[in-house]
Amino acid sequence: MTTLGTDTSSHAIHVELGARTYTIVIRRNLVQDLGEELKRLRCAGKVGVVTDRNLAKHYLKQVTRRVKAAGYTVVPIVLPPGERTKTLLSIARVIDALVEARFERSSTLLALGGGVIGDITGFAAAIYQRGIPFVQVPTSLVAQVDSSVGGKTGVDHPKGKNLIGAFNQPRAVFIDPVMLATLPTREWVAGLAEVIKYGVIADETFFEYLERNIGSIGNLTDEAVAHIVKRSCEIKAQVVAEDEREADRRRILNFGHTIGHALESLGGYRGFIHGEAVAIGMVYEADLARHLGYCGEDVVTRVRALVKAAGLPVRLPRVTFNDLWGAMQQDKKVSAGTLYCVVPERIGVVRIVPLKKDETRAWFQAVRARDTSGWKPARSVRRGR
Ligand SMILES: NC(=O)c1ccc[n+]([C@@H]2O[C@H](COP(=O)([O-])OP(=O)(O)OC[C@H]3O[C@@H](n4cnc5c(N)ncnc54)[C@H](O)[C@@H]3O)[C@@H](O)[C@H]2O)c1
């Protein structure tokens, strides 16, 4: 156990993608060195800092000062916060700002924010002048452990999430865990769903680490937070390096997301936030796996217990089978009319299986007796990081 604020260690994780290889740097107070880090990457000229109003309030002044001090011209581009900003209109706004400020091919975009800002910035960088460099400075737990790594960028269409986008790898990912201090608790907890996911899909030791530590999640040491972020990034980097464009192996990252995305879309993106929907998805996809004979009850029990201990919801809301199945069909994981789902065989090992409607309905009817829980999202701001 260490005292808060003393961990100065720096971790570098390489995402091995040939010519597009890049480094994820994890270091407390890294945000103070952003200008120097950009110089090290040989970024030239102008830097467009894309962020949202919440982040601007906390960090824009500091980031602008640090980047300017390294000799760059900084152009801030501030968008409204939230998923509803992830539209083509926001892309147009970013592009307008770049044209206005005469950004060139060699100019750089910097995404300062959560997954929404990262996805928008990466896509704008992919299409402005057919592609300019960008770096990720993820500020939410979801962004630090998931969305900033792997090069999926894009925006939503009114008919579906992430329907418009491009694969575009950043030049680097700069993670400063200190930034999580201002993250609202509900967002922090939602990010833990993706962290738990990595344990289930790839690393039983990590899952056990979470089982031992997640109960005291509000009091995690700096080392524990750094470990969680680092191990999650390592797993994601490894999976992405094996299958950059999601031909096969990368699909394991979708554990919990077949049901999770369906719940999100049934809620019109206003009910559960992403991690909460994924949490329920993980519990029920594990339960479905047990029903179909891929794993034992012990796996379901452990997944449910860990999700619950993290403060995430574990019960399916009141949906009908037809609504759920219909929403699951909208998923990008449907291929040639067949819906695929990631199922655990044991903790740390998963496989991808096709789902049949009649089998899934039989499972759904068996679990329907379970009622909705009295779960309520945490609303305060997480302090002490
Ligand atoms: N590209 C990918 O591979 C990938 C992977 C996972 C998720 N995503 C996408 O990421 C998005 C979800 O990301 P998210 O959960 O970060 O959402 P988000 O970007 O909306 O951030 C959540 C909220 O937290 C606020 N916030 C973020 N960091 C903060 C900080 N340090 N202090 C105070 N407030 C802070 C934001 O302003 C926002 O209100 C979704 O659109 C999802 O599709 C993409």
Ligand SMILES: [Zn+2]
């Ligand atoms: Zn997710």
